Amino acid sequence: MHIIEAGNVAAAMGVKLAGVQVVAAYPITPQTPLTEKLSELVDSREMDAQYIPVESEHSALSVCIAASSAGSRAFTATSANGLLYMNEQLHWAAGARLPIVMCVVNRGIGAPWTVWNDHQDAMSQRDTGWIQIYCCDHQQIIDTVIQAFAIAETVRAPVMVCYDGYILSHTYMPFDIPEQADVEKFLPAFTPDWALNPQCPANLNTVTLPEPRADVRGNTAPGYMEIRHNLHTDLRRTIDVTADTDAKFKDVFGRGGQPFIESYFCDDAEQVVVCMGSLSYQMRDVVDELRKEGVSVGVCGLRLYRPFPDRAVAEALSGRKNVFVFEKALSYGYEGPLFSDIKAALYGTENLPKIRNFILGLGGREIRTRALYEAVKTACSENQSKPHDPDFIGLKL
Amino acid sequence: MNDVKNPGNSGNDSKKQEKFACRTSHSEPGPGDGGRTGSWRVLRPVIDLDKCIPAKRNKAACFNCWLYCPDGVITKTIPPTIDYEYCKGCEICAEECPADAITMVEETLILMEEK
Amino acid sequence: MATKKTTILNLPEEEYVHPGNRACAGCGLSIVYKTGLKALGRDSILVVPPSCLTVLQGLYPIAATQLPCLNVTFASTAAAATGVLAAMRAQKRPDVQVAAWAGDGGTSDIGLQALSGACERGEDFIFICYDNEAYMNTGVQRSGTTPQHVLTTTTPFTGKHQRKKDVPAIIAAHGIDYVATASAAYPLDFYDKVVKAKSIPGPKYIHVHTPCPAGWGFSPRYTVKIGRMAVETGLFDLYEREKGQFRLTGASEKMLDKKRKPVADYFATQNRFKGMDAEKIRVLQAEVDEKWAAYEKVAQGIC
Numbered sequence: 001m002h003i004i005e006a007g008n009v010a011a012a013m014g015v016k017l018a019g020v021q022v023v024a025a026y027p028i029t030p031q032t033p034l035t036e037k038l039s040e041l042v043d044s045r046e047m048d049a050q051y052i053p054v055e056s057e058h059s060a061l062s063v064c065i066a067a068s069s070a071g072s073r074a075f076t077a078t079s080a081n082g083l084l085y086m087n088e089q090l091h092w093a094a095g096a097r098l099p100i101v102m103c104v105v106n107r108g109i110g111a112p113w114t115v116w117n118d119h120q121d122a123m124s125q126r127d128t129g130w131i132q133i134y135c136c137d138h139q140q141i142i143d144t145v146i147q148a149f150a151i152a153e154t155v156r157a158p159v160m161v162c163y164d165g166y167i168l169s170h171t172y173m174p175f176d177i178p179e180q181a182d183v184e185k186f187l188p189a190f191t192p193d194w195a196l197n198p199q200c201p202a203n204l205n206t207v208t209l210p211e212p213r214a215d216v217r218g219n220t221a222p223g224y225m226e227i228r229h230n231l232h233t234d235l236r237r238t239i240d241v242t243a244d245t246d247a248k249f250k251d252v253f254g255r256g257g258q259p260f261i262e263s264y265f266c267d268d269a270e271q272v273v274v275c276m277g278s279l280s281y282q283m284r285d286v287v288d289e290l291r292k293e294g295v296s297v298g299v300c301g302l303r304l305y306r307p308f309p310d311r312a313v314a315e316a317l318s319g320r321k322n323v324f325v326f327e328k329a330l331s332y333g334y335e336g337p338l339f340s341d342i343k344a345a346l347y348g349t350e351n352l353p354k355i356r357n358f359i360l361g362l363g364g365r366e367i368r369t370r371a372l373y374e375a376v377k378t379a380c381s382e383n384q385s386k387p388h389d390p391d392f393i394g395l396k397l
Numbered sequence: 398m399n400d401v402k403n404p405g406n407s408g409n410d411s412k413k414q415e416k417f418a419c420r421t422s423h424s425e426p427g428p429g430d431g432g433r434t435g436s437w438r439v440l441r442p443v444i445d446l447d448k449c450i451p452a453k454r455n456k457a458a459c460f461n462c463w464l465y466c467p468d469g470v471i472t473k474t475i476p477p478t479i480d481y482e483y484c485k486g487c488e489i490c491a492e493e494c495p496a497d498a499i500t501m502v503e504e505t506l507i508l509m510e511e512k
Numbered sequence: 513m514a515t516k517k518t519t520i521l522n523l524p525e526e527e528y529v530h531p532g533n534r535a536c537a538g539c540g541l542s543i544v545y546k547t548g549l550k551a552l553g554r555d556s557i558l559v560v561p562p563s564c565l566t567v568l569q570g571l572y573p574i575a576a577t578q579l580p581c582l583n584v585t586f587a588s589t590a591a592a593a594t595g596v597l598a599a600m601r602a603q604k605r606p607d608v609q610v611a612a613w614a615g616d617g618g619t620s621d622i623g624l625q626a627l628s629g630a631c632e633r634g635e636d637f638i639f640i641c642y643d644n645e646a647y648m649n650t651g652v653q654r655s656g657t658t659p660q661h662v663l664t665t666t667t668p669f670t671g672k673h674q675r676k677k678d679v680p681a682i683i684a685a686h687g688i689d690y691v692a693t694a695s696a697a698y699p700l701d702f703y704d705k706v707v708k709a710k711s712i713p714g715p716k717y718i719h720v721h722t723p724c725p726a727g728w729g730f731s732p733r734y735t736v737k738i739g740r741m742a743v744e745t746g747l748f749d750l751y752e753r754e755k756g757q758f759r760l761t762g763a764s765e766k767m768l769d770k771k772r773k774p775v776a777d778y779f780a781t782q783n784r785f786k787g788m789d790a791e792k793i794r795v796l797q798a799e800v801d802e803k804w805a806a807y808e809k810v811a812q813g814i815c
Contacts, residue, residue, distance in 0.1 A: 021602035022595065050598035055629030059591035062584065062626070066559065066595025069582050072602045074595070088585055097420045156420060193420060196557045196580040196596060198608065203424040203575035205583040207566060213573065216427030221573035227422060234420075422572035429532035430570030437537060460520045464699060465736050467535065467542030469527045483531035487538035487725075488733035 001177045007168035010138040010175055011077070011103045011161070012037035014145025016047045017183040018101075020075040022067035024052045024060040028082040029115045030165035031105040035077060057082035061089035061102070068098040069204055071195030073149065077103035079165055080121045081110055087125065090158075094129025094231060096205050097193065099152030100159075101145065102130075106277065106328075107165040108363040116364020117165040118328040119276065123305070123337050125160075129231050131238055132306040134276040135163040136262065139175040140303075143255060146178070150187050150245045155238045157231065162305075164278045166364070178253055186252045235307045242304050260309040261316055262301040265291060269298030270321040271380050272353075274342060276302045279326060279367065286373045295380055302338070310345035317342065318349040324379050326372075326393075328361040335390050343387065354385035360393040367394065428483065434468070438486030440501035442479060448498035452476035462490035462499065518700050518707075524550050533576035535568040538732020540696040540722040540739060541642050542568065545613070547699040548640060548720075549579065551706030556609040557582070557596050561589045561623065563615035564649045565642070587622045589614045590630035593637045609710060610637040616657040617647045619719075620679045631686035631715045638709045638716045641679065642696075644724040652727045659747075661792050662784045664727075671787035683717040684753050690716040691753040692761075696723060697739025701750055701762040712754075721748045729783025738781055746772040746800045749807075760807060767804075768811050775800055 005013075011034050015023065023042065025035045041047035050067075054060045057078050064074035078086065083104055093100050104122045108114040122132055131151060135141045141163050148159040163169060196204065208224045215221045222230075239260070246259035264284050266272055273283050280301025290297045300316055317323050327336040334340075339357040346352055356379055361367045375393050442462075446452040450459040455475060463473045470480040471490060479490075491499040528549035535542045541564050549556075558581040560566055566583060570576045584592040593612040600608050614623055619641035627639060646664050647653040654664040656677035663671050684691045690712045694702035702720060709716035723739045725732040742748040743763050750764040760768065776793050779785035 022598040024595070050602050052594060052598055053633070054591060054594070055625060055632070058587055059594075059626050059629060062588035062591035063595035063598065065588075066582060066584070066592035067599040067602075068595075070557070070596045070599035070603075072599035074599075089588070092585055095421065196582055198555045198557065198580055201426055201575075201578055201580040203426075203569055203577060203581040203583065204421065206422050206424045206570065206572040206575065207583075208422040208572040213571070215573035216425050224422075227420070230420060424570060424573045424575035426530060426575045426578040428530040428576075430530070430574040430576050431532055431534035434532045457521055464520050464523065465543060467537075467539050467546075467735070468531045468533070469529055469546050470531050473525045480531060485537035487735070488731070489538055489735055492733045493736055 002174060003177055004172050004174045005138070006033060006170055006172055007138050007141050007163055008034035008105070008170070009037050010141040011145055011163070012041065013177050014142040015075050016041050017178060017180055018146050018149045018187060019073060019184070020049050021072040022050045022052065022064065022074040024054050024063035024074070024076040026054050026057050026060045026078070026082065028057070028079050030107060030169045031077045031079045031082070031103065033169070034103060034105065057085040058089060061086040061093060061100075064100045064102075065089060065093050065096060065098055068100050068192070069096065069196055071190070071192040073190045074100050075102065076100070077105065079105045080107035083121045083125065084109065087128075090125055090128040090130060093158045095228065097156040097231065098158055099149065099156055099190070101148040101152055102158065102160055103145065104160045104162045105165045105169045106162055114363035117167055118362045118364065119162075120329045120362070122160055122162045123329040126306050126337060129157065129235065130306065131157055131159040131235070133159065133161055133304055134302065135161065135168065136278055136281050136301055137175075138168065138173040139255065141168065142175060142177065143249065143253070146183055146187060147245050147249055151238065151241055153190055154241050154245070155234050156193060157235060157238065162277065167278045182252055186249060238307050239304070239309050258303065260302070260304045260312040262303060263316065264299045264301070266298035266300055266316065268296065270296040271298070271324070271376075272317060272320050272322070273297065273299040273324045273326060273376060274302060274317070274338070275299065275326040276305060276338065279328065279361070282367065282369060283326070283372060285369050286376055289373055290377060290380070295377065297376065297380060305338075308341050308345065313342060313345040314349050317353060318346060319351040320353040322380065322383065323353045323355045324358060324376060325356070326358045326360060330359050330362070330390070335388065339390065354383065356384070356386045357390035358393050359390045365394045433482060434485050435482045438484060438504045440486045440488065441481065441504050441507055442484065442486070442488065442490050442499045443502050444477060444479070445498045445500065446476050448496045449476050450496050450498070459495065461493045461495060465489050465493045518704050520700065523700065523703060526550065528578045530576045530578065533568050533570055535564070536726050536732070538725045538735045539564070539568070540644065540724055540735050541565060543696045543699055543736070544642050544702065544720050544722055547703050548613075548706050549577070551703045551710070552579075552609055552611050552638075554579065555607055556611055559584055559589055559593045559596060559610070559612040561586050561614050561618040562649065563618050564644070565613050565615070567649060586618055588626055589618055589623050590626040590635070590639060593639070594630050594633065594635050597635055597637060612637060612639045614639070614641055615647070615649065616641060616643040616645060617655040620656040620677050624682075627683070628686065631683060631688050631717075634714050636713055636715070638706065638718065640706075641717070641719045642722040643719055644722040644727060645676070646727055648724050648727045660796070661787050663787050664784070680717065680719045680753075686715075688715040688717065689755050692718045693721070693749060693751050694718055695721040695739050695743055695748060695750060697736045697743065698750060698762050705752065727784070730781055734781065738778070741773060741778045741781065744773045745775045745778045746804050747775055747778060758810065760811075768808060772800070772804065
């Protein structure tokens, strides 16, 4: 069914189709309409789920952690400071290996207060062990929410589905709502590992010693480091799982095919712009304009951010003349986090491109296509590598 | 659509146990997490069956020692018995016995006797 | 409705906690926990934040508790219980009893927000706070329920300046149907309260006074005796508030119109009260007397 609706509604429809059983809800701009839509769906019985209006974001993820541990498919959503408030629970959900899916409607972080879009919220949580996928339009939002549960339940790790606050969450676009029957074909019922069950009692997430130790039967049980190492290896294999899930989704729904990077005019591009989220689609207008002027440029929209698909990135970027990384986040005092990740992925490859970092859009600072065009054009003609000290676009004072 | 068919049922399947054992820390119930906590004792509680009320009457009565033992190492039997493998020697049973039937004896003395 | 009284003879024998765990010798929580689990029964799921109970339950991979337990972060106990309940409803498993067990810190300080939210939402669970009156698991730091003048590692010389936070009153103000207090020294009274709580829908809160030999500074032998003394002096009272109706229970009920032991006797038994002096004792005795005078008025039907 085709519909024209807001990005937050696309997300809510995805949650409904995925058969989520427990939704934890706490409002925060610009996620709130997602939460409201879910409450409408549950209250009108269009969706059969437990809707829990919690008293904080920390509790929102706590509810999901517990519900997932007890064997139910769980979901919540948040932005910015809400995401940060649940930070310890992010680490917990990943360490507890729970296939929770959460929409992060990207918004800048205080202080000072901002309600407008940038990527600092989710990107600052890149080390928590959550899978992070960035969406570029509403179709991707609804599709990714559905895929997220499939990925999460295959590897047993939680997934953040990120999309830009206001730019995607509140704007209206046409998109297709998949058929419930097709979603059920694609996404099987959730079978938990260790669900809390009086018939088979276990004590979950107990204090774990640094060293391995004998269990009640005399077998050796792992220490903390083994358990965490397994999270790491399972996240590395998530890169392939993401590709497999995307392929399977394409089989059923006819959409997808670029699980890690969405490339636009990159085949022969000497210059490649790398960015994430809606910015990568805006960048396509810049590419079109510059191509008319004979500039050999393309844009790679990175979709999977964590685990970082380093080999795919290296393959896409090595051998280019220039790589320009545009991002809406900053590791303060240093450089953009995506820039660091890309440099790391390129380390050890032959034919290193010249590389530059551009920070923009912080706290929702408007990103004009004209300004992007100027920046890319100038960077192309300057043809300089600037591997440190990012440039800022759009500063006014 | 999302029925949980066999939640957490891996206790019986040792292969599944191994596969999941490393995903997260989940502990199985069993005694002795703190080791042989009987080794903590300096004093050992000893029940004088001539004074112990249920023992004397040969019927269910009193059982204060069973009720108040923090570690559950005293049985609700006639007479009550103490599991010295895990008794920590806290002395609560001796204090709460209304018949003064429990004496705390130096553990070292008992160990010497056993030799 | 008066609580049906269980006796030692008919208290179930079946144990739900394995011995050989890491609780201190003479731990008051151990008495509370083993008794409470007998009341909760096998068809239960427990939620436990960082606390002495986390340690008692054991380190991976051995668990002292024979029931399914979810360890959770410090602030999230009641929210986690909410999540378990939501999953039980979603899976159509309404008979599973969900019980949260938290210490005083995890209830009255860091855990209060989540507990308040769960009470406001009317979650169908039992929240048991074992109150050993400090952050004992981390080595005896003061908490919101540490009584006034008590010495702890963070109130080492002049003692705690503030009064004990009245958590049952805060929870009662949420209008839930069952709020009760209990004590490790009166396990049968506690057992009956848990059994009653199971039969009441919605949130239930039980606040259990839990003597701690290591943290309070007394020989483990006297855990139960000291717990009794707290009640016999009228410092800690056993009561129920069922649908708003207040009633003293057990040993506290028996103390109406009778002479109470002087609070000074209680303070003399524990090193943590070394900072007490005659004036402080006089003030506290007067407060206890005033509180009990009010109880006596309520009992006589005078408001």
